[in-house]
Amino acid sequence: MSVSRQKVRIVTTIMVVLSFAAIAVAQAGGNAPELQPTGKGWGERVEHAAKPTGGATTNGIVYHGGPVMTGTGNHIYFIWYGNWSGNTATTILTDLASKIGGSPYFNINTTYYDGSNTHVSNAVAYAGNTTDNYSLGKSLTDANIQSIVASAITSGRLPLDSHAVYFVLTSSDVTASSGFCTQYCGWHTNGTISGTDIKYSFVGNPDRCPSACEDQTTSPNGNAGADGMASIIAHELEEATTDPDLNAWYDRRGQENADKCAWTFGTTYAASNGSLANMKLGTRDFLIQRNWVNANGGFCALSW
Ligand SMILES: [Zn+2]
Structure with missing residues (x-):
């Protein structure tokens, strides 16, 4: 969603129902209120939603005039909050962050552009991490x-x-009180820090709630929590890239690119341990949700 909180599956199911309702309204009235990203994973009705600029799109997602993350100098930083000692997530997800830029998967985001018609580049680099030892509790x-x-x-x-x-x-011993595991598995937004517009995302360890936020309990890298996070991180990264300030690319329901394909994985194969995977990034297999291609009418895909 536009603030894109990645919904848990139960919520997604409800959303699908609501989406059909919204479509029905749109078809009946022809002028259903536009939904805008809220950061809570839901679109909310707004009285004066930004009007789409640049005319109608035929790709199922609309540009609303704000910036996208263009250029080849974009970065990913990780803040490992809580206790991650001895958890292979730190290497699995660092490998993900180091290899997702330049991949056929991330290339989907190059179908998005800003008001100057500058497209997103297939480039994002892992640039560092830090730890935080429960500074604000659990x-x-x-x-x-x-x-x-x-x-x-x-x-x-x-x-x-x-x-x-x-x-x-x-x-996994930490929660986010606005709805981790019940309303979302992760989200992204932006805020002003030291006078600068900073884009950031929350992604919790879904070992806390496997049935809500994990794809599978046996996973390609032998760590279901980390592999679940890989898909959620990819989701939030591509939304932050194409809708960093929540005013660029989303549809009339308030869904950003990754929201439109959440929890869909396309063609899968069996990893060596029998778990499902759908792409290789570097030397690792991952099962990562598809993303919305903003071309050819719009569709979910694993590559572009
Ligand atoms: Zn989302």
Whole structure:
């Protein structure tokens, strides 16, 4: 969604029902209110939603005039919050972040562009990480999560970088009080930190709620929590890339590119341990949700 909180599957199911209702309304009235990303994973009705610029799209997703993350200098930072000692997630997800840029999968985002018709580049680089030893406890509010990012930056543990997405990755004993595991598995938004527009994302360890936020309990890299996070991180990264300030690319229901394909995986194959995978990034197999291609009428895909 536009603020793109990645919904858990139950919510997704409800959303599908609501979506059909919304479509019915649109067809009947022809002028259904536009939904805008809220950061809560739901589109909410707004009285004066931004009017789509650039005319109608035929690809099922609309540009609303805001910036997208163009250029080849975009970065990913990880903040490992809580206790990650001895957890292979730190290497699995660092490998993901190091290899997703330049992949056929991330190339889907190059079908998105800004008001100058500058397209997203198939480039994003992993640029560093820090840790946070429960500085704000084990139940984090949305404001806490921005504070965790701000602290990492202002303390100098991570650079101040407007061309980046900072991921707050919480261990399985930590929750996010606005709805982790019940309303969403992750989300992204932006905020002003040290006078700079900073894009950041929350992704919790779905070992806390496997039935809601994990694809499978036996996973390609032998760590179901980390492999579940890989798909959610990819989701939030591509939304932050194409809708960093929640005013660029989303559809009339408030769904951003990855929302439109959430929990769909396309063609899968069996990894060596028998789990499902659908792509190789570097030397690792992953099962990562599809993303919406903004071309040829629009469709979910694993590559472009
Ligand atoms: Zn989303």
